Amino acid sequence: MHITICFTGLSPxxxxxxxxxxxxxxxxxxxxxGAPAADHAIVWAPPQTFIDEQVGLQTLFNIGAGVDALLRxxxxxxxxxxxxxxxxxxxxxxxYVCHAVIRHFREFDGYDTDTQAGKWxxxxxxxxxxxxxxxxxxxxxxxxxxxxLQVFEFPVNGYSRSPKNLAGVRCFSGPQSLPxxxxxxxxxxxxxxxxxxxxxxxxxxxxxxxxxxGYLINVARGKHVVEEDLIALIDNGxxxxxxxxxxxxxxxxxxxxxxxxxxxxxxxxxxxxxxREESVAQIVGKIQALGRGEPIQGLVDPVRGY
Ligand code: NAP
Ligand code: GLV
Numbered sequence: 001m002h003i004t005i006c007f008t009g010l011s012p013x014x015x016x017x018x019x020x021x022x023x024x025x026x027x028x029x030x031x032x033x034g035a036p037a038a039d040h041a042i043v044w045a046p047p048q049t050f051i052d053e054q055v056g057l058q059t060l061f062n063i064g065a066g067v068d069a070l071l072r073x074x075x076x077x078x079x080x081x082x083x084x085x086x087x088x089x090x091x092x093x094x095x096y097v098c099h100a101v102i103r104h105f106r107e108f109d110g111y112d113t114d115t116q117a118g119k120w121x122x123x124x125x126x127x128x129x130x131x132x133x134x135x136x137x138x139x140x141x142x143x144x145x146x147x148x149l150q151v152f153e154f155p156v157n158g159y160s161r162s163p164k165n166l167a168g169v170r171c172f173s174g175p176q177s178l179p180x181x182x183x184x185x186x187x188x189x190x191x192x193x194x195x196x197x198x199x200x201x202x203x204x205x206x207x208x209x210x211x212x213x214g215y216l217i218n219v220a221r222g223k224h225v226v227e228e229d230l231i232a233l234i235d236n237g238x239x240x241x242x243x244x245x246x247x248x249x250x251x252x253x254x255x256x257x258x259x260x261x262x263x264x265x266x267x268x269x270x271x272x273x274x275x276r277e278e279s280v281a282q283i284v285g286k287i288q289a290l291g292r293g294e295p296i297q298g299l300v301d302p303v304r305g306y
Contacts, residue, residue, distance in 0.1 A: 003287075004038035004054065006031040007063075008045035014276060015042060015063075022284040040287055048073050059290065061283045063274050065089060065141065067300050068194035068221060075302070082286060083306075085298035086140050088278035093141045093219060094148035096271035097189050100217045100243040101149065104187065105131050109265075132157055134185025137192035137220065138164050138171070139306075141272065145189060157185050182209035187217065194221035195305030204229040213240045219271040222247035227258070234263050245271040 003019055003026055005012040012030040019042070020028040029035065033049060037056035044063050051073050059080045062070050067083050075081065103109065107123050114121050132155040135146045139160075146156050146169050156169045159181045163173045172181035182188070188210055192198045203226040207216065216239065218225055227248060233239045241263030247256075250269055258264050286296045300306065 001026040001040070001287075001291075002036065002038040003028045003040045003042065004031045004035060005029070005042045006046040006050045007043065008047070010044055015280065018276065018280040019284070022280065023287075042283060043070070045069055046073070051075060059287070061286070062300075063279055065272070066193055066221060067306065068223075071300070071302055071305060077302075081300040081302065082283075082296065083298045083300055084274065084279055085282065086144075087282045088275040089272035090141050090144035093191070093272040094144050096219060096245070096267075097145045097217055098148050098152065100265070101131075101133055101154065101187055101189075102152065103265075104215050104241070104243070105154075128153055129155060131155075131186045132184055133187045133189060134159060134181055135169075135189045135191060136181075137190065138166065138169075139191070139193075142189075142191040145191060154187075157181055178206065179209055182206060183211065186211055186213065187215045189217045190220045190224055192220055192224065193306035194223055197305070199223050200226050202226065202230070204233065207233050208238060210239065212238060214238070215240050216242040216244075218242065219245045222250065231257060231261065234261070241265075243267070245269055 001023065003023065005015050016028050016030055031050060033053065038054060039056065040059045040061065041054060041057050042061045042063060057079055059082060060070070061082045063084060065084050067081060070081060105126060110123060133149050134157040135142045136159045138146065138158045142158065143166060146158055146166060149156050150168050157172065158164060158166060158169045159172045159178065161173065164171045170184070172178070190202060200223065202216065202218070202224050207214070207229060216230065230242060234241055243265040244258060245267045246269050247258070252258060252266060258266050286298070289296050
């Protein structure tokens, strides 16, 4: 067996070592143009040349959950694309989202401003029942986030493509139910994949259906959000603000208005990082399962786009 690793902007060396340890009999190497044909590839943002040259590949393991960038390449129809399936990401996402929701709900930014000015002052406690959180996308990450929010007793709504039934979550599905889902969600958490159906889905029309004082947490992809529409709705007072981890252009350009906006919190695409040990263990397990002819989790449907 030959495994090749092709990463853009990330060193493949520690991954080569870990995979070689897991498969001592296999040939594991970092890809360079003209490299011999491999059976499986582990990739992050590979160039089209890689796909065009590696015609013998059976499986492409993406070292992230989102495959939007990968599906923009021309891929042979027989090539299996496999995404990371949690691999330590869902607990990070739950931490990030709960932190952002609680920071907003408890007005901790306001307390920071006060205490930095040496001011001892209280804010009126807000009613949790008025802070329903809507989780848009109830997949591997969204479901974990919805469960984590319930621990803090926030009412939780969920929105997905196909109908779901999750304990304690008011579930909505399909575009016809989007207006009701939005109207019922004071805080909106985006955890959908980026597909032709979801690109620009958070725009003037949809974001203005959130209740007055709504708040957006975007942890999925920057291209879900029409950035000017978000800023306009915050500036006209309909939305209270946003916590954004992902952007249409990354790194976020220095002159971008999000950086200095007083009601927008920016983080550098860090809400759920790929953890090498967990990811390697998962990919190794899947290569072994494929070798035994068993089905695996995390296969991407290229038509659906995720
Ligand atoms: P997933 O398991 O594939 O779940 C996707 C969810 O979105 C599913 O519930 C799906 O509905 C729903 N969905 C898809 N298209 C939809 C549509 N048109 N309308 C309504 N719902 C739709 O994905 P995941 O592992 O939870 O990850 C979600 C996304 O998070 C990734 O694609 C990636 O972009 C992003 N992400 C970001 C970071 C970060 O650090 N910021 C880290 C990891 C992932 P069904 O259940 O009906 O299929
Ligand atoms: C990160 O954004 C991922 O998709 O894993």
